Amino acid sequence: MTDKHGAAGGLRGIDLLRSPEYNKGTAFSDAERDALGIRGLLPPYVCTQDQQMDRVLASFRRKTDDLEKFINLAALHDRNETLFFRLLVDHPDEMTPIVYTPTVGLACQKFGHIFQRPRGLYVTAKDKGNIKKVLQNWPEKKVSIIVVTDGERILGLGDLGASGMGIPVGKLALYTACAGVHPSECLPVVLDVGTNNEAFLNDPLYIGLHQKRLTGDDYYGLIEEFVTAAMEVFPGLMIQFEDFANHSAFKVLQKYIDRLPTFNDDIQGTAAVSLAGLFTALRVTGQKMSEQMIVFQGAGSAATGIAKLAVLAMMQDGLSEADARKRCWLVDSKGLVVKGRADVAGEKVPFAHEHAEVKTLAEAVRVLKPTAIIGVAAQPGAFSEEVVRTMAANNKRPIIFALSNPTSKCECTAEQAYKWTDGRALFASGSPFDPVTLNGKTYVPRQGNNSYIFPGVGMGVIASHSSRITEEMFMQSAKSLAELVTQADLDQGSLYPPLKTVRDVSSHIAAAIAKVAWDRGLTKDPRPADILAFIKSKMYDPRYPDYTKG
The missing domain is CATH 3.40.50.10380 (Malic enzyme, N-terminal domain)
Structure with a gap:
């Protein structure tokens, strides 16, 4: 924060206090106040950043409405960028939603x-x-x-x-x-x-x-x-x-x-986080990707993006591309996407298989007997009790991903998924849900949220100066994320690591992305001996600098 135009960006006086990038508010030291011409423009007491955090956190928590909380955080972002990011880094579970x-x-x-x-x-x-x-x-x-x-x-x-x-x-x-x-x-x-x-x-x-x-x-x-x-x-x-x-x-x-270097997060980020959840779920079921039958509620960019990456994972598991595609089925507003339907075009075509007409998701689940259903069509309630109970009847541990967001668009709630499967569901959602207690056991559902994936992808590309972003990078990011899920997470029904560890998660994903860049010759930068340490050294830490040393 002191390298653009000298200390505090070359700003002084009231202009400094009005700059969210350089403003420290009441945390400016006495020496800084004298050196930067802000003596008297602030209350006299010098706060630490931690004390400021206590103040803004208390203000945030007094808000009872989520939209008011959003406005509260936006205002903080507009006046003190460093403190805003410190709040997000230290309280990701509370701030990210x-x-x-x-x-x-x-x-x-x-x-x-x-x-x-x-x-x-x-x-x-x-x-x-x-x-x-x-x-x-x-x-x-x-x-x-x-x-x-x-x-x-x-x-x-x-x-x-x-x-x-x-x-x-x-x-x-x-x-x-x-x-x-x-x-x-x-x-x-x-x-x-x-x-x-x-x-x-x-x-x-x-x-x-x-x-x-x-x-x-x-x-x-x-x-x-x-x-x-x-x-x-x-x-x-x-x-x-x-x-x-x-x-x-x-x-x-x-x-x-x-x-x-470019990507579409709705297509590729969603695909990676979903595949990571599948990888994790298979640690519980003991099955292989090549044994999965996946039905998607939705046939748009998210569904076809996940399906394409799942196909690659199945191919790595030994299936041919044609056989892998036959294990991924799409359901849209008109029913099961099958060959011969007049309206099947674009990205749906590779996943339009030979099959009789099926009008509903419930019927598709009955006839196809999928091991996993993934909802990405923003159709609230699409995973009905009938659909979920059929999944439970056909699978010892049914995989149920209700990934549409915001919460009002989710296919089913965590409580419904656990209740209708007698606690056997391997569940993930696109929006946060509170823990669910059923028959004396507490389940902790976690979001299949792209925030586990895209930040690390971006940091890996930026740090390595990769010239492209490839499908292999998203496959590796999915594997890295799945590997960071502990047995303790699995024991409580969590298919993703806790959000509080997201900085560590992102650093590992960034390292995996950067490794692909160097392995595939996508960067001319010299390869560091320890890629993970290199990534961590590049990560911005939102703490105040001492402007008297700038």
Whole structure:
């Protein structure tokens, strides 16, 4: 924090106190107050960072409404960045559900009504031909990662347009808190191409363009101009595409995946965290990936992304690609995706198998007898009592992943999954659930949350300067995550490690990513002797520097 323009970024006086990047608030020492011209601008008592933490934590906990907690944390982020990240690092279980899922979904829905201070960049349809100039307006010249959304499919909530900015802001906060990517290197971006959300178009407080979405060549041309300009303005950049609609997500990813290090978290991050959960569940069942039959509630980018990575895992277990695909089935709004159906196209095609027509998930579970069901279609209640009890009848330890978020969109609750299987379910969810006590035993469900995966992926790529992000990297991240689940975790029904260990989890995943980069010749950087130690040495630690030594 003292290297850009000298101590405290070259700021003094009130300008320093108004800079979230350099502000320490009441923690400025007496010597700093004299040296930086802020004597008298602060209360006289010098607090430690821990004392400040106690104050902001007490304020946060006094809020009884999650949206108010979100606003409280956003305000802290806006005035004292270091303290904000210290809070996230020290209390991930409490803070992550607020800065990210599930609360961020509600925050995006209300974004125009709670807006306080701009964060990130808004690149709009009106900026066509001038996007490079817009990017050059960003004050940081060293940006390592952009998370960008067009807001068309925010979580399971649909088209939220420019209000989707809450997603890249939240994601990048987790890149810093979970994996130690320096906040100055993170840039959240919304591509505001309009919205088809009539409620937003009629809301005078909606912050985005009040126009219908761009489509076709105009839409893809804007993305092309953005990516090209971003690569020029920020050399060596990594881009994460986030919450694009199914019809564009794969197309955009495939266009850019060989041009720069890029990935789509909804497709590949979700796939990796889901596969990690499957790997962990198989430690309990004693089965192999090649023995699994998986039915997906959903046939969009998340479902097909998980299915593709599961196929690779089954192939590593000895199956042919064709046989592995036959063990992954999709159920969409019209029923089981099968060959011969007129509407099967795109990424669904490889998973459309020969089978009689099946109209419902319940029927699909009865006839296919899957070992695992994975919900990623944001259809609340899709895992009905009938579906879950059928899974329990067909499997000693049924694997049930209700991964849709926010909580209002989950396929079933943890309590339902355990109750309807007499405690035998191997359960994971996309949103947090409290422990469940059944028949004298307490189960601790954990989220199959992408926050276990994407921060480590980003740090691994940034630290190694990998030129690409590959499927092998996501496979290795899934294996690394699964390996960090302890027997104690399994004994209480947890398929993922506790979120409080996420910094350690992210460092191991980052090391696995970086190792692939060096093994496959994707970086020209010299290979360190100890990759894990190298990664840890690069991780930002949100503690105040002494500006008198800058």
